[in-house]
Amino acid sequence: MTSAFLHHGGRLTEAARRFGGDPGEWLDLSTGLNPAPWPLATGTTTDWAALPDPDALAALESEAARHFGVAPALVCAVPGSETALRLLAPMLAMPGRALVPAYRTHAEAFAISRPVAFGESPERPEAIVLANPNNPDGLLHTPAAILDWHAGIAAAGGWLVVDEAFVDCHPQASVAPEVGDDGRLVVLRSFGKFFGLAGLRLGFVIAPGALREPLRAALGSWPIHAAALAIGRAAYADGEWIARTRAELPRRAAALDRVLDRHGLAPQGVCPLFRYLAGCDAEALFTRLARARILSRPFANQPDTLRLGVPADPASLDRLDRALARG
């Protein structure tokens, strides 16, 4: 399998080059992005000419903080939570540890990183990165279990970084409200996944001042582009859309589960943006779907697993159903 597909989802141009068709014909189930994005107001235009306004940055961080349930002062907007982790890792200046399976950046961001099991207490200062819910397997831990782990990690002089890129559907599972200037807890949030607008490259770091201030310094005076400032702020303020989407995504995921169950593919995970298939012949399944112009997400080193994004509508789900039936 081409390594392009094993690294990240969303490589539609590469998929079309490899398996044929126009990228526009493809059904992209290779990411965990909400395929029914927050609706941009039509006619909205961005003022690209001016430098981004520092007041607009503060307003975005404040609106996002309200959504996260934290004090605005703890929040630093970043051009993507992936970039943020890559900037934070050298600032932490200690070896990293990541779960298996995990989002690949969780290990890659550190010069040295070893696997870790959830709850395993380190004996030395180490930076442990956990996604909750986890990607790709969709496993969700309770805040109590995470905070318990944090206590042991902090006692050893380490840091716990909780990547909550996919937590928006489980607000009660977020540990963001536990971040404080005296803790060793960092939370990453992503705008693009739940709101389905990954092209904006917008994320947030909720961290103690000891990390937040060097991060702000590294990003400089204008970390966020003009469109992300305006769209991010408006979307986080749209409580009605957020509530509706939190109800709708699990319904779509349940419909996908019924199709997968029918084909004998036991879906795993609780995050309603994707499902994880373990114990399958991933290469064969990936290729079968690709021939039907459906892009799924295989993983390097885990040849028996595949991740599927949740289709946006019945027509897309039916297309997947037919591709799976083709055998």
Place this chain on the structure above:
Amino acid sequence: MTSAFLHHGGRLTEAARRFGGDPGEWLDLSTGLNPAPWPLATGTTTDWAALPDPDALAALESEAARHFGVAPALVCAVPGSETALRLLAPMLAMPGRALVPAYRTHAEAFAISRPVAFGESPERPEAIVLANPNNPDGLLHTPAAILDWHAGIAAAGGWLVVDEAFVDCHPQASVAPEVGDDGRLVVLRSFGKFFGLAGLRLGFVIAPGALREPLRAALGSWPIHAAALAIGRAAYADGEWIARTRAELPRRAAALDRVLDRHGLAPQGVCPLFRYLAGCDAEALFTRLARARILSRPFANQPDTLRLGVPADPASLDRLDRALARG
């Protein structure tokens, strides 16, 4: 004077808060941005939903490389050249040195930075940052003088970073074509100034692989948002607009010079995006212009200097003329 105005230009919201009026009424001459930006095609919409396409990133870098006159492989697109320098400085892992006066990030990006005079050869490994043309004084050095300096810096084990954020009107002065994998020369380019679209946060680093590769790793898989990929590529390909703007900006700057000369303010610098006034009472001049809702750019530690952006049109220039006449 409020420190907001001494740090960076473009603080219109703060200016209106401080001196009155609506930000929209203000004439912003506090930046070095082209006030007549590259025209975005009306009706152009950005696909914010998908992750930015790696092919589109390669196409942007390739088009930008053509404009810079360098091999595409040497070019790394970054979310703003200011952020790029802040990321590069710790990678260089040596003390910094910056000209006086200079863009403030040139010193701030380094944990330790001392002033340097142009051409001064260091005796130890140091990272020297030079803007060409320089900001705020608009001084332009020849490529021969810069390359000569680079030879001495490289021999001492240092690096020369040439910030060419304002070089687009002087393409023959760029040393970008001299960057190679075996040199110690780095060039920064900015998209937003010449093209007048600073809200995009788009810049480029042209550097040897030893720096380019860690920089790419720090930025992660999707360093550039979807709109910057599309707009940047189209603008760099618009040779007709680039040629016309290269001819027009110096005409506008000459018109500003005539007005400033008439008011006894001897303008300095060759960059047609701004003019530097030295030996003036900057606070008094800043305040007089602010009362007429014109924002200029004063500098900390240089109370006798002011920078003025070049007005876009005769009406704006006339407004400046009248404010200066008011005495």
